[in-house]
Amino acid sequence: MELRHLRYFVAVAKHLHFNEAALELNISQPPLSKQIKQLEDELGVILLWRTNRKVELTEAGEYFFNAANRILKLVEKEINVTKEIACGEIGSLTIGFGGSVVYDLLPNIIKQMNEIYPNIKLEVRQLTTSDQVRLLQEGTIDVGFLVPPINEDDIINLPIREEPFVACVPLNHRLSQSQHPVEVMEFERDRVIMTPEKSGKGYYDSIIALCRNAGFYPNITQTAQEQQTIVSLVASEIGIAFVPKTTERIVHENVKYLPLKQQHKKITALAWHKDNHKPVIGLFVDLIKSYLLKE
Secondary structure (H helix, E strand, O other): OOHHHHHHHHHHHHHHHHHHHHHHOOOOOOHHHHHHHHHHHHOOOOOOOOOOOOEEEEEEHHHHHHHHHHHHHHHHHHHHHHHHHHHOEEEEEEEOOOOHHHHHHHHHHHHHHHHHOOOOEEEEEEHHHHHEEEHHHHOOOEEEEEEOOOOOOOEEEEEEEEEOEEEEEEEEOOOOOOOOEEEEHHHHOOOEOOHHHHHHHHHHHHHHHHHHHHOOOOOEEEOOOHHHHHHHHOOOOOOOOEEEEEHHHOOOEEEEEEEEOOOEEEEEEEEEEEEOOHHHHHHHHHHHHHHHHHH
16 A cells, blocks of 8 residues: 555545546546555455445545545654654754854854744753864764864864953953953953963963963953853952943943954854754754844
8 A cells, every 4th residue: 555545545535536646646537546546455444435426425535535634644744744854943952052152143043943843942051162062073062163273184163253352350450440441451450350271272362362472461360251250250249341242232321341442353153063964953053144244
């Protein structure tokens, strides 16, 4: 028995007329009659009473008509689901992220993904760049927002954003009321709060380069993992920090964000493993590219 036998029978049972069913199926009437006879022979039951004037369903035919309809609808549904999975429109995506993308890019992308692809389950995990690279290689996460360079041949990374650093200072800092961009050199003697180098060398090196280009090495006296924590430490007058501009979205009454004259921009990249061929990754990358074009 093949699916075509079910389709042929359903058409005949619906019309109760072989010629009309044949027209719907776009075949001639004799082959249709032959296919229905083959189906009855295989089942070992009579499904249709045939006379010169009419066609009627037997009791077994009534039952089989309903069953065949259910089977065909189920097959059609599963075929569509299979196609959607193959295209990435159904499935799951685990996203690693760190740093400032949480303040604008990530929530906006997740919102768009949920609107356009409601059948894709998204999971987000806040991780350091080094942890993201490791989990991408293990296959635990599918994509990651991280700070290059990534010195791993099996990780593909696509730069998606550059943003300037600003100085985050306590409200009573000597420069907090400055009306103009501040020279980085002005912070030579300040205590500096940084993220640990082991958490993400690219991000760490960007801040070191910002200071070195200004002629000094930062006096790092405190490290903290999250931007929220760094801002809180600045508010407590533990030191100052150089943070990506999007960190300004963390509003704190005891800190001030100051633009800088010199710049060494922070780069954010989207990364995934070269052997991860989940179709949903392609959809995610395309959506981000489209979003960034509109920014």
